Amino acid sequence: MQKVQLKELLEEMTIDEKIDQLLQLSADFYSEKAEERTGPMADLAIEQANIDQAGTILGVSGAQEAIRIQKEYMAKHRLHIPAILMADIIHGFRTIFPIPLAIGSSWDESLVKQMAEISAQEAAVSGLHVTFSPMVDLVRDPRWGRVMESTGEDSYLNARLARAMVKGYQGNDLKNDFTRVASCVKHFAAYGAPIAGRDYNTVNMSERQLRGKYLTGYQEAINAGAKLVMTSFNTVDGMPATGNKWLINKLLRKEFGFSGVVISDFGSVKELVAHGVAENEKEAAQLALSAGVDIEMMTSCYAHALKELISEEKITEANLNEAVWRVLVLKNDLGLFEHPYRGADVAQEKMLVLSEEHRQKARETAQKTIVLLKNQEKVLPLSKEETIAILGPGTTSQDILGSWSWQGQKKEAISLHTGAKQYTNNLLYANEIYDYFEPTQKAFDEAIELAKKADKVVLALGETDWMSGEAASRSDIRLPQSQRILFDEIRKVANKVVVTLYNGRPLDLSVLDSADAIVEAWFPGTEGGQALADILWGAVNPSGRLSMSFPASVGQVPIYYDVDSTGRPYEVSPQEKYVSKYLDESVYAKYPFGFGLSYSSVEYNGLKLDKQTLEVGEVLQVTVTLNNLSEKATRETVQLYIRDVVGEVVRPIKELKAFHQVEIAAGKSKEVQFEIDESMLRYIHRDQTSRSDEGLFECLVGPNSRDLLQKEFYLNK
């Protein structure tokens, strides 16, 4: 549709039709069964007319259903405006990829883009138009269950991966390419920093920190073209994001130049009342619309109150028109006026969804997200000749998809045991299923007996899917008690113990200190157990690097690598009492950001800068040499951090500024180069502007955020 026609359409709409464009209802409201509709209708106190005109629908699944709903909807709509169908396609649609925190551990933009492309293809052919992804909330507290939905603790890595995801979902021509879906970046803003890691809790941070660290991911997703932004449940400087005019209208729209649709989170408009910033639904509607929220997800404050608010001149019809206009533009950008069913195709759906090719890509992705945390005396990889007992709850578990795998089916997931059988017949495993929490005595005894007989034990431990994700904060981030006991007892009798982990957050792994090897597999998705076996038996050399620090114990959290310098740094005089430390715990993460081992051994040396002084407008060349001392080819993620030695305000002790992934053949060496320019040295000053300061910097290069080579340089301005 041309812009003029779209304008004419808006002019033709009645006030009620406009208001309903801003209402998002779930698929139940469009069920063929009347009894499934009546309950939700009563809950929201809305009329059939609202349903018939609601502009967008949440959670429709399957091409046939999508086509039916759209057909009936358009037939009822006076102006035949199509609905937009949206859903959470977070790490795959039916072919489930590893959870985003794992995806973050791949540090691989092309892989991430490919995952988004496949997710979009499967979603689009099943009739969806918009995905509520990526979630780019920066996360630093593993107690928060939603860390699994983020790509981690670093704003630079998050931003690069956010861009890749948006590009993968949307492609370059959303209007004509029906294998793509529009991307909604969330949750704006700073949802990842709830106090004490408790979901939906208050967020409290300075504007400088917000701008410097927390906004980067959203901004990059928007720059990459994301069509929608979702608000968050939390407050930003005392005002819930969904009613926060400064955040949405000023920062997002004016400063960042975002012209797309802003959607509330599920019920967050009405929650302005619970927050205590609106007295009732009507005030909530007024606050949210005035702040710049276009679509209200799953509550009906707009539907009930906007008309009255306009007649009382508390908001103007122009405000309403602006919001509706943005929704219509999105419909047009998706090509829905010409093609209301867009990519929905029942026959294609059967062929594409969970195709062999997609499963293969999910397997390759999982291989690159698994992180080898420990490998003492090269206990891994396993060999075909050894007798391996695979024990513990993760052995045959298909609960490996993670909590955001809406269409994923556990029964389609490959377990570790199935994966292992590809490599060896020399396996011992129990007859009795081992429960994650309350194993039977028989299962326990059997595990101990088998452990005694094996050359090596693979002990598959972890969390179940409901233990992380939304509303799944935990104050104790250790493995469940029965698993800790199992480890201790197996350790006593087994020759070698390799622990594998399925989980959605960094855990306190102190109980596993005596394990010979630890493999972090996250929730690895449909092909997860296969990918894990590929790593264990050495068909694939592990290359994942942590996207989030693992604390030594929960008392350290939030713990992250890019902390600000303190006046009493521990490193300078660890023996002193009056330095920043704990009496009863290390100050260091157990496994730091960026960390991960492989089956190779790679040495970093010869860090060189081509000059000592960087002038604005020039680049400084950084070179480092990597030697692969092993007999296995490997993939390294070479990380470059910078420390700004003196700033206008306190600066972090280091910040990731660049990384390269390189393959190094067995026994070979490789030179890796980076370029540093002035723009990489900018940060948010006290006046909230971003700029650099003349002075001394440290350039730090290495395999993770801890083990770094260092050289100094000077910025001249």
Ligand code: BGC
């Ligand atoms: C979550 C969002 C999600 C929405 C729709 C909310 O509860 O916070 O991340 O997109 O539901 O499913």
